[in-house]
Amino acid sequence: MATTLLLVLFGSVSLALSVPPIHTQPEQVHISYPGVEGSMVITWTTLSVTESIVEYGQWGRKMFQFTAKGNSTLFVDGGREKRKMYIHRVILTQLVPGTAYLYHCGSDSGWSDLFYFTALRETWTDGPRFALFGDMGNENPQSLARLQKETQAGIYDIILHIGDFAYDMHEDDGKIGDEFMRQVESIAAYVPYMTCPGNHEEAYNFSHYRNRFSMPGDTESLWYSWNVGPAHIISFSTEVYFYLGYGLELLFKQYSWLKNDLEEANRPENRAVRPWIITMAHRPMYCSNDDKDDCTKFESYVRLGRNDTTPVAPGLEDLFYRYGVDLELWAHEHTYERLWPVYGFKVFNGSTEEPYVNPKAPVHIITGSAGCREKHDGFIPKPREWSAFRSTDYGYTRMQVINSTHLYLEQVSDDQYGKVIDSIMLVKERHGPEAWN
Template identity: 80%
Template sequence: MARALVCVCALICAAAAASVPPIGTQPEQVHISYPGVKNSMVVTWSTSNRTESVVEYSLWGDALFRKKAKGNYTVFTDGGTEKRTSYIHRVTLTDLRHGSAYVYHCGSDDGWSDVFYLTSLNESLSFGPRFALYGDMGNENPQSLSRLQKETQIGMYDAVLHIGDFAYDMHEDNGRIGDEFMKQIESIAAYVPYMTCPGNHESAYNFSQYRYRFSMPGHTENLWYSWNIGPAHIISFSTEVYFYLEYGLDLLFRQYEWLKKDLEEANRPEQRAERPWIITMAHRPMYCSDDDRDDCTRFQSYVRRGRNDTTPIAPGLEDLFYKYGVDLELWAHEHTYERLWPVYDYKVYNGSFEEPYVNPKAPVHIITGSAGCREKHDAFIPKPRSWSAFRSTDYGYTRMHLINSTHLYLEQVSDDQYGKVIDDIMLVKETHGPDAWL
C-alpha cells in the first residue's frame, strides 16, 4: 500500500511538473505606455527565452480575450560580464475605444502573464487627467512604492511620470536588479501608462538598460519624445546629454534641435489653442537649494546655461523654454521635494504677492526626487534661496491634476506622514505662451 501511494504521488507530481510552462518563456515585467497615437497602447514585457509576442484582450464586461494582437521582440544583451540575454516583447493595441476599460494578458501558448486591466486614454481635449510624478525610486528602500501601487489600482491616476533614476541600478548584477525592479513596478505600470525619461543612474553601457526596457513614443530610443493628453503637450527629454559626452556630443545638439522644433510646433496658434499647457519633464533640475554640489547648485548649471567647454558651445535650455512659454517644468535627481516660485534667470516673477501662481510671469519648477532609494535623503542648504517656496526631505511623490485649460493642481504626498498632503498649489494661466510673460 505504501509503495502504491508513493507511485501515485510520483505520477501526480510528474503530471503537475509537466503542466508548468518552461520558466524561460514565462512573461514578466509587464508594463504599458502610450505611443502617441490615438486610441492605442503599447504592452511591453520580458522573457528569458525566445517566444511569440501576443496580447489577448477584451472590453471590460465582455467575454475574456475576444481580441488578439501580435507584435515582435527585441533581443537585449546586457553589457555585464555574463552577457545575459533577454527578449523584450512589444505589442501595440490599436483601435481602442477611448476612455474605456480593457482586460488583457500577454505572452504566448508557452506561458501567459497574470490578468491585468487598463483604461485607454480619453482623447478629448476637455479630459482632465490625473498623474503621479516622481523620480529616484530604487529596488532597495522604495518607500513610496506600496502607496503608489494601491492608489494606481483603485484608479487614482491616468498616467505615471517616472522622472529618471530606476532601480539603483538596472545594470547591477548583470541586469538582475533591473529585472527585479521591473517586477516591482509591474503592479503600477501594467495598469496605467508608465512614461519615463533617463537619469544619471541609467548611464551604464550607454543607457542600454533604459533604451531597451521601455517603449516611449517616437524613434529616439526613449531618450526624448513628446505626447499629448487632455489640454497638455508633455515633453520628455534627457539632461544626461550634457554630462556623458563620451556617448556623443551630437546627441546634445540633436536633442536641442528637436526640442526647438517641437516647441515651435506646439506654439502654432491652432496647436496652443488645443493644448495650452506645455509641460516638460527631465531628470536634473536647473535650480535647487540642496547642499550636495550637483549641477543645479551652481549658478551656471549646464542644463540651464549650457556648456562653453565644447566645440561648438552647447546651448542651455532655460532661454529656449522661456521663449516658447513653457508653463511647468518637472524634475527629480535631488532626493527631496522643492517647489519654486515662478523663476527665470534667478529672478522671481510671481503673478502677484497675494496670488503668486495666478498668471505668473515665468515658468514654475517642481523637483520631486524623493520616492525612495538606497542613497536615502539629500540635505538642503540652511537658508533657502529667494526663489525657493517650499522644501521637504520627506519620502514621497507628487500628484498632478490637469483640471482644464486654465487650472492645474499640484500636491505633494509625504509617505513619512502616512500619505498626508504637505504642500499644494493651484497654477492658473489665463494666457499661455510667450505672451503670458508680458
C-alpha cells in the same frame, strides 16, 4: 539493492540538473502610450525566445475578444555574464478612448497574470490625473506600496517616472533591473508608465533604459513628446550634457528637436487646443540642496549650456522661456522642492497675494524623493529667494491638468502616512510667450 537505488536516484538528480531551464513565462509587464489616440503599447520580458501575443477585450464583454501580435528584440546586458533577455512589444490599436480593457500577454508557452487599463483620451471633461516622481530604487522604494494601492484604486490615469530606476538596472548583470521591473509591474501594468532617463541609467550607454522602455517616437525613449487632455508633454534627457563620451552630437540633436517641437506646439491652432506645455527631465536647473550637484551651481549646464565644447552647447532655460513653457518637472535631488515662478534667478510671481495666478515665468517642481538606497539629500540652511517650499520627506507628487486655465499639484508625504504637505493651483488665463508680458 540499496546501492542500486542510490545510483538510480543520483542519476535522476544529475539528469534533472543537466536540463537547461526554460524561461518562457512573461514578466516585467508594463504599458505606455505611443502618442496616438486609441492605442497602447504592452511591453514585457522573457528569458527565452517566445511569440509576442496580447489577448484582450473590453471590460464586461467577452474576455480575450481580440488578439494582437508583435515582436521581440534580443537585449544582451553589458556585464560579465552577458545575460540575454527578450523584450516583447505589442501595439494595441483601435481602442475606444475612455474604455476599460482586460488583457494578458505572452504565448502558448506561458501567459502573464490578468491586468487591466483604460484607453487614454486626448480630450477630457475633468482633466487627466498623474502621479509623478523620480529616483525610486529596488532597495528602499519607500513610496511604492502607497503608489501600488492608489494606482489599482484608479486614482491615476498616467505615471511619470522622471529618471533613475532600480539603483541600478545594470547591476548584478541586469538582475536588479529585472527585480525592479517586477516590483513596478503592480503600477506599470495598469496605467501608462512614461519615463525619461537619469544619471543612474548611464551604464553601457543607457542600454537598459533604451531597451526596457517603449516611449513614443524613434529616439529609443531618450526624448519624445505626446498630447493628453489640454497638455503637450515633453520628455527629454539632461544626461546629454554630462556624458559627452557617448557623443556630443546627441546634445545638439536633442536641442534641435526640442526647438522644432516647441515651435510646432506653439502654432496658434495647436496652443489653442493644448495650451499647457509641460516638460519632464531628470536633473533640475535650480535647487537649494547642499550636495554640489549641477543645479546648485549658478553656471548649471542644463540651464545655461556648456562653454567647454566645440561648438558651445546651448542651455535650455532661454529656449523654454522663449516658447512659453508653463511647468517644468524635475527629480535627481532626493527631496521635494517647489519654486516660485523663476527665470534667470529672478522671481516673477503673478502677484504678491497670488503668485501662481498668471505668473510671468515658468514654474519648477523637483520631486525626487520616492525612495532609494542613497536615502535623502540635504538642503542649504537658508532657502534661496526663489524657493517656495522644501521637504526631505519620502513621497511623490500628484498632478491634475483640470482644464485650459487650471492645473493642480500636491505633494504626498509617505513619511506622514499619505498626508498632503504642499499644494498649489497654477492658474493661467493666457499661455505662450505673450503670457510673460
